[in-house]
Amino acid sequence: MSVSQPYPQTYPQQGAPAPAPGYAPQPGYPPQGQMPGQGPGPMPGQMPGGQMPGQFQGQPPVQPPRTPTMAGAAERPNLLHALASESTKLWTTRSTLWLLICATLSMPVVDFAISSHYAGLDQVLRSQFTTDSSISALTALLLYVPLGVMVITTEYSSGMIRNIFTACPRRARVLTAKTLMLFVGTLVTTTLLSALSLFVSHAMLPGNFGEPVANSDVLTTAFRCGIYLTLATMFSYGLGAILKRSAPAILIMMAAIFVPFVVAVVTGAAPGSLGEKLMDYSLISGLLSQFNPQDAPATGPSATGILIYLAIAAAAAIGGAYALVLTRDT
Numbered sequence: 001m002s003v004s005q006p007y008p009q010t011y012p013q014q015g016a017p018a019p020a021p022g023y024a025p026q027p028g029y030p031p032q033g034q035m036p037g038q039g040p041g042p043m044p045g046q047m048p049g050g051q052m053p054g055q056f057q058g059q060p061p062v063q064p065p066r067t068p069t070m071a072g073a074a075e076r077p078n079l080l081h082a083l084a085s086e087s088t089k090l091w092t093t094r095s096t097l098w099l100l101i102c103a104t105l106s107m108p109v110v111d112f113a114i115s116s117h118y119a120g121l122d123q124v125l126r127s128q129f130t131t132d133s134s135i136s137a138l139t140a141l142l143l144y145v146p147l148g149v150m151v152i153t154t155e156y157s158s159g160m161i162r163n164i165f166t167a168c169p170r171r172a173r174v175l176t177a178k179t180l181m182l183f184v185g186t187l188v189t190t191t192l193l194s195a196l197s198l199f200v201s202h203a204m205l206p207g208n209f210g211e212p213v214a215n216s217d218v219l220t221t222a223f224r225c226g227i228y229l230t231l232a233t234m235f236s237y238g239l240g241a242i243l244k245r246s247a248p249a250i251l252i253m254m255a256a257i258f259v260p261f262v263v264a265v266v267t268g269a270a271p272g273s274l275g276e277k278l279m280d281y282s283l284i285s286g287l288l289s290q291f292n293p294q295d296a297p298a299t300g301p302s303a304t305g306i307l308i309y310l311a312i313a314a315a316a317a318i319g320g321a322y323a324l325v326l327t328r329d330t
Contacts, residue, residue: 082168082177090181095150103143104189107197110136134291136197137225141287144186144229145253146246148236151182152321153246171325179237179318186233191226198222224290224303231310232283238317242324257283286310 090096155161168174198218240249264279279285280300286307293303301309 077168079173079177082173083181086177086181089155090151090185093154095154096147099143099147099150100189103140103147104193106139106143107136107193108200110139111197111200134288137194137229137287137291138284140190140193141229141232141257141283142254144190144233145236145257146250148182148186148233149240149249149253150246151237151240152178153240153244153249156244157246172322175241175322175325179234182237183230183234187226187230190229191222194225194229195219195222221291224293224307225287227307228287228290228310231307231314235310235314235317238314238319238321241321242317261285281309283310 090100155164164174165171195218198221236249236253239252240246243249243252260278260282261284264275264282267273267275277300285300286303289303289306
């Protein structure tokens, strides 16, 4: 019976370098850390010991320069970015866009219809082009009020307001941008359209061709009408931000426009009666007084006083909207 011999053990020779840690090289492959065709020794451009030229012994290896990340290089959002976002939403939301288009076209179209109807009337009625244009302004009021409501309520109904507040946690900035964009856009469009409707109505009336238009009166009337429509729109905007629902806010605004006027007409506007007070302070009478300030009610506020009262109401509604938006959940 043969006894198996143990494997022969080899010991490193005295003075031989210890093998480097790692896997043993396979037959036909270069040692670890060495490129094919490269002999033993340091790499090109590297000093013995793994140091780079100009580097002292014990100094940490040189790290390559880091490029700045996108988060550090990006510009921090501000109010201008919020204004640009609100402008984009105003022109891309179908409901608000169509309301703005209809409100823009309503004033000259209604003026054209009224002016052509007055062709058979006498010269006195033909010259009352400012009074006739107040009817087109009333039509625009019925369109700008829902516009102010739906600018904010559509975001609540669709749930987009959550994404907006997530992207921009500063809610006051979002509401400020929305308020400024709506105020400036409404003021510019209503003032320009009021001036355009006044000029168009005056030019279409028979007997007025060739007569110069009193530019100062027309511009003053157009500016008053623009301010009135803008304040009414901002009041409806604040009410919509408080209620967060389109239907209740629009219903309340339409009731505020028509109910006092209708009740005053039905009950009779006798001196000192409730009907007279409702007629003096109704939104319709306030709008008509902007075209003819001398026709303002004797017992009620003047045309400028109506604007002041409406500005106070709009500021109160928007202030309440700020208080609720900053404190409640979406």
